[in-house]
Amino acid sequence: MRFCFGIIWFFLIGTPLYSQDTLFVNKHQFSSPVQNVFEARETVFAKTTLALYQLEGDNWVEIQENFSKPYVFYKNTFFESDFIPNSELFDINSIKELIPQRGQFIATAARSGSRFFIATGSELFEYEIRDHYTRSYHNKSIRDIYIEDSLKVILTYSGIFVNDSVELENPKYSNGPLTKIDSQYYIAWDEISLFFPPDSTHGIPNATNLFSGKARKVLSWKGENYALYTQSVSKILPGFELQPIHQGLEYLDLEGFGNNLVFATSQGVCLSWDGEYVDTLAQVPSIINDIYPVGNRLIFSSDDGVYEINPDKPEAFQLADTPFSVMTSLDDFNNLWIATENGLFVLIPDYPRPIPIIPDVEFNREALLLHGEILYVGAVDGLYQLNTYEIEKSYLPNLLNTLQVPVSERKSTWLIGGALAILGFLVGFILFRKRRKELQFNPQYASKNEWSLEELKAKILSEKIQTIEGLASYLDTNTVQLNRNFKQFKTTPGKFLKKVKLEEAKRLLNKGIDMEEVAKTVGYSSQYIKKELIDK
Structure with a gap:
């Protein structure tokens, strides 16, 4: 091992x-x-x-x-x-x-x-x-990751850190996610506190009582606020008085799903509340750690693996046999990321089994966040960070080659691949030298000081550039050099590309173009565009 x-x-x-x-x-x-x-x-x-x-x-x-x-x-x-x-x-x-x-x-x-x-x-x-990943907040057990344009909060079992510098004096730890509702931030840490960035907090006196148990999550649904506790799911009344809508079980997650509020239990039951009545929506063989709504589907992370229900299959069926699954998230490539207590896996459309990406690491509940192309995953030993685009375009293809080729055939494959790699390197080197000589006489893009953001924006839109790698390739450079050159603009290639693409998406939507068509044009999923432009 x-x-x-x-x-x-x-x-x-x-x-x-x-x-x-x-x-x-x-x-x-x-x-x-x-x-x-x-x-x-x-x-x-x-x-x-x-x-x-x-x-x-x-x-x-x-x-x-x-x-x-x-x-x-x-x-x-x-x-x-x-x-x-x-x-x-x-x-x-x-x-x-x-x-x-x-x-x-x-x-x-x-x-x-x-x-x-x-x-x-x-x-x-x-x-x-x-x-293929980096790790920070070493030896901190990460409970939640919250990121918006000017605010980054990493909540752990041994401290809450703001913008990678400030540590809150109170609370001293977190047991649930940070939630923003109507410009107010709520931190669940067994009790509930209001958070005023960057470093002020205020405990809510009426946020807990004997029947409710320990606070785990605050959620807004249909214009009203709800709170998940270990022993109850409650509606929040004025003065933060708690009105229970369900009690008697151990509750682990709470999400809005269409016209219903759904909540998971340690008994493997997912319950649904329509504002008047509570009903059983689904059941899986073991404890449900997390509910992940995706369109008209619900994905459950459980100790027995990952399950899904949808209109075509109202009975829960198993998507992935990944024991002790704690949370899932879907990226822009339709890959399902699965955090478990035994590692991080990804389930991709073209491969039948979950693929281990970070094995032998214990990841935590509520500690999985996809922010743009970057996936943040919290574990008992720190915060892991992956670039989903790099994983999709480079790491996964190489990994799949080894997974799909039988062991008996791999030696010859390696020999052929090695020969092709050497040949490709030689051809690439010759072309590189040729291109370098051309740039000496045609320095249109050789001098990065000549770049301007407006020119780059025009080129991104006219050439339909959708990735950082694509932009680097168009400018005859690499992503490392591209990042260095962007320092003069006080931004990064990723942030600038995202801004340009979202501005273009907004312009197209305002013209009445269909959301799916807009998504294809800018290279983002409709879900991501909706989240960035409409839901904020």
């Missing part, structure tokens, strides 16, 4: 890496002590006291070549050394928490894809670098 040791910031062979999770995988065994490790010929080599080994898949193959000196490296060809050159040394101090105590001195390192090797203390350790 792989154990998550923590987040690292470090430099690998002079190249900076972004914040990411690194997990211990294996300690490799050799017949003699390990001297050093290095990259060469698109793989990894390990030098021991007696031999040199090349990594092939998961196996180390001995190189039939004799070396008389303790260390071997590669520069155009193999060469020996009596010592490790400074250029090959790896600074162990930045990641010493990952290395056994006795190995924390002279070290070398090598990376192959997501595999990271460290040779130190006569041992060779392997780690997996998961760089």
Whole structure:
């Protein structure tokens, strides 16, 4: 089993890496002590006291070549050394928490894809670098994420943080989400407090009583406010007096769904209230942790997996066999993200089973937020952040290739893929050099100081550019350089692209163009456009 040791910031062979999770995988065994490790010929080599080994898949193959000196490296060809050159040394101090105590001195390192090797203390350790997500708020158990244009609130079991800087004095923790109703912010933390950004709060005296239990959520429905407690679902009357509409069970979530208010219970029952009567809407085999309304569908996260009811199938049926599911969210690509106590999964339209994206992490209820292209997921050990566009366009296709190709066929596939990759690299490099020479004589976009936001906006609309990568490609640059260049405008490519697309969506809607057509034009889902332009 792989154990998550923590987040690292470090430099690998002079190249900076972004914040990411690194997990211990294996300690490799050799017949003699390990001297050093290095990259060469698109793989990894390990030098021991007696031999040199090349990594092939998961196996180390001995190189039939004799070396008389303790260390071997590669520069155009193999060469020996009596010592490790400074250029090959790896600074162990930045990641010493990952290395056994006795190995924390002279070290070398090598990376192959997501595999990271460290040779130190006569041992060779392997780690997996998961760089498709980042993690912050380390070792904080995240309870909720709230983000709007000028406000970001991260609610945890050990503090509430505003705009990544301010920590509220009271309450000291959160047990439920932050909700905004009619410009007022409510924090559920066993009791309920009003929140006045950025740092003021006021407890509501009448927000709890003996029958209600502990506060978990405040919700607006049909112009009136409701509160979810562990022992009751109540309507909020003037003065915050609580009028129960249902009691006697343990309640875990509350949502508005069309003309009804629906609430989930630990008994696996979803109840529905139409303003007068409570009725049973659905039942699943285990505790319902979360209700997620999507159009005319309801998706339930339960300890037995993810279930759905819709007009075509009024009986709950299982969408995903993901035990201990705590919350779901649908992104713009129609991928269903499933947070569980055993990891984060995604259920995509073209693959029959949930795909693990962040395994072996315990995620929390009510701690899943899709904000634009960014998915925020709260866990017991911090806040995870993923770019759903990058996952859809890059990470998932590569992952699906390994999932869908039978094991017996993968070796030949890798060989063919490797040859094609090398060929593609050579062609790409030639084209890059050619394009670079052209830019020297045609600097229309070579000088980023010549850009203006109005020109970029016009190009985005005329060329129907819908992604950051598309904008970078049109300007003959990459996303990293694009982000750097946008600093002069005091914004980011993502924020600017979102602004342009939403402004265009608003203009088209005002002209009376159908919502679905607008969604296709700007590359956002109709649900997201409605949320950003109409519901706010």
